Amino acid sequence: MKKIYFxxxxxxxxxxxxxxxxxxxxxxxxxxxxxxxxLSLITLFSSLSIFLDLGITAQRVFISLTLAIIIGFPIGxxxxxxxxxxxxxxxxxxxFRSIPPIALFPLFVLILxxxxxxxxxxxxxxxxxxxxxxxxxxxxxxxxxRILAAKLMGATKKQIFGKxxxxxSLPQTIIGLRTAASFSLVVIVATEMFIGTYAGLxxxxxxxxxxxxxxxxxxxxxxxxxxxxxLNFVFIWLxxxxxxxxxx
Amino acid sequence: xxxxxxxxxxEKRYGPEKIIDNITTNIAKNTITAIVGPNGCGKTTLLNILxxxxxxxxxxxxxxxxxxxxxxxxFQNYRDSLLPWRTNYKNxxxxxxxxxxxxxxxxxxxxxxxxxGLEFDPNQYSYNLSGGQQQMLAFTRAVINNPKLLFIDEPxxxxxxxxxxxxxxxxxxxxxxxxxxxxxxxxxxxxxVHLANNIIVLSKKPTxxxxxxxxxxxxxxxxxxxxxxxxxxxxxxxxxxxxxxxxKT
Numbered sequence: 313m314k315k316i317y318f319x320x321x322x323x324x325x326x327x328x329x330x331x332x333x334x335x336x337x338x339x340x341x342x343x344x345x346x347x348x349x350x351l352s353l354i355t356l357f358s359s360l361s362i363f364l365d366l367g368i369t370a371q372r373v374f375i376s377l378t379l380a381i382i383i384g385f386p387i388g389x390x391x392x393x394x395x396x397x398x399x400x401x402x403x404x405x406x407x408f409r410s411i412p413p414i415a416l417f418p419l420f421v422l423i424l425x426x427x428x429x430x431x432x433x434x435x436x437x438x439x440x441x442x443x444x445x446x447x448x449x450x451x452x453x454x455x456x457x458r459i460l461a462a463k464l465m466g467a468t469k470k471q472i473f474g475k476x477x478x479x480x481s482l483p484q485t486i487i488g489l490r491t492a493a494s495f496s497l498v499v500i501v502a503t504e505m506f507i508g509t510y511a512g513l514x515x516x517x518x519x520x521x522x523x524x525x526x527x528x529x530x531x532x533x534x535x536x537x538x539x540x541x542x543l544n545f546v547f548i549w550l551x552x553x554x555x556x557x558x559x560x
Numbered sequence: 561x562x563x564x565x566x567x568x569x570x571e572k573r574y575g576p577e578k579i580i581d582n583i584t585t586n587i588a589k590n591t592i593t594a595i596v597g598p599n600g601c602g603k604t605t606l607l608n609i610l611x612x613x614x615x616x617x618x619x620x621x622x623x624x625x626x627x628x629x630x631x632x633x634x635f636q637n638y639r640d641s642l643l644p645w646r647t648n649y650k651n652x653x654x655x656x657x658x659x660x661x662x663x664x665x666x667x668x669x670x671x672x673x674x675x676x677g678l679e680f681d682p683n684q685y686s687y688n689l690s691g692g693q694q695q696m697l698a699f700t701r702a703v704i705n706n707p708k709l710l711f712i713d714e715p716x717x718x719x720x721x722x723x724x725x726x727x728x729x730x731x732x733x734x735x736x737x738x739x740x741x742x743x744x745x746x747x748x749x750x751x752x753v754h755l756a757n758n759i760i761v762l763s764k765k766p767t768x769x770x771x772x773x774x775x776x777x778x779x780x781x782x783x784x785x786x787x788x789x790x791x792x793x794x795x796x797x798x799x800x801x802x803x804x805x806x807x808k809t
Contacts, residue, residue: 331802455640455641457637457640457641458640458641458643460613460633460635460641461635461641462609462633462654462658463610463613463632464613464632464633465632465655465658465659465705466655466658466659467658471658475643475654475657475658476643479643479645484644492652520585555684555686556645557644557645557687560644560687
């Protein structure tokens with residue numbers, strides 16, 4: 313019984329959507345019926361080209377997230393370990409974290425050109441700062457008793473780092489990764505709507521908007537949402553599998 | 561008599577406030593010493609100084625063989641000191657791992673603990689254990705490397721009475737087998753009298769030693785001991801000292 317609860321929300325959502333459509337509170341041109349959007353989904357998937365868009369967007373998100381982890385995770389660990397260094401950089405990190413990455417996209421285009429590099433660069437920028445911040449916070453918030461206990465056991469700094477701090481940082485790091493993955497997707501899809509791309513979910517959404525294929529546009533938005541949902545699900549799974557102690 | 565710890569004029573201040581004032585005493589080797597005193601009088605601070613966790617103090621103290629292999633500490637917030645990402649087995653063997661014991665030596669030590677009745681599901685995690693079991697796990701981890709000196713901060717405070725008595729029993733078994741020097745803080749006079757050879761009663765802040773009471777009852781002190789006249793006599797002495805220095809002042 314419990315297993316079907318997750319279906320209730322989406323079903324209610326579709327019913328409300330249908331009711332709003334039927335009542336015509338919103339012009340039907342701007343809000344097509346769920347059936348129309350569903351038919352557009354089938355058309356999109358049967359044409360196969362949507363798989364290219366999905367694949368390209370996924371590839372860009374994957375590359376930016378991987379590079380963000382490679383850059384952000386070690387920096388976050390170091391900043392968390394050397395609290396004074398983190399304290400001296402905290403204002404800068406918070407400042408850059410507060411800049412909407414899309415606002416920096418023109419700068420990235422200027423430096424990296426209009427190809428994939430600028431899109432991935434903007435996503436790396438957004439994701440890296442989140443990973444640095446969360447990893448560092450994970451280390452800084454380590455329970456002091458654990459460090460004291462390890463010190464009394466005669467642990468070296470390296471042992472304290474490897475056996476305590478690294479593990480303590482994991483729950484917060486995973487939270488950072490989840491947020492970073494969502495942010496990467498947001499930035500990639502948004503930048504795909506601008507210039508310099510031949511494929512991608514963002515490109516497809518904006519193309520459908522230009523030609524007033526509204527149900528197609530909703531269908532691609534749905535696919536984008538489902539992709540983001542799946543991405544989030546992967547991190548929830550990782551959290552349950554590898555950070556099993558979190559919240560217990 | 562061989563002393564394990566010698567304290568001379570120990571003093572601790574937090575800013576202008578003097579927390580510990582002129583503590584001079586000795587703790588004999590292979591004995592259990594309980595430190596009792598009112599809340600906030602600096603019992604944990606004293607233990608932190610003696611264990612080397614707090615180096616900002618006045619006066620002096622010496623510990624014979626003060627290396628980490630010979631000293632262990634059980635924290636009051638034992639739950640926080642356990643590592644939830646490690647299985648119970650990996651938790652209790654952490655000190656041995658840190659000190660570079662081989663897998664065979666580690667397995668032997670775990671077996672030794674099992675023989676003392678300190679046994680856990682090795683593949684479970686500490687967050688699946690009850691409070692009493694977690695405290696027992698923290699205790700096992702603290703004693704697995706057979707420390708010569710064991711500091712314990714309010715070991716039984718979070719336990720129900722049944723688990724409290726069980727842990728006292730384990731502590732005595734361990735003490736009788738390995739004869740370490742144990743210094744424990746407690747606010748429970750019954751625990752202090754049940755377990756200790758010497759009970760140090762501390763005063764209110766600025767904390768001084770109000771009285772040291774000796775308890776010569778032989779070990780093991782079973783539950784019948786708690787009903788004996790001998791127990792009540794010592795407990796009454798401790799209570800009087802506590803009353804004189806804490807309640808009346």
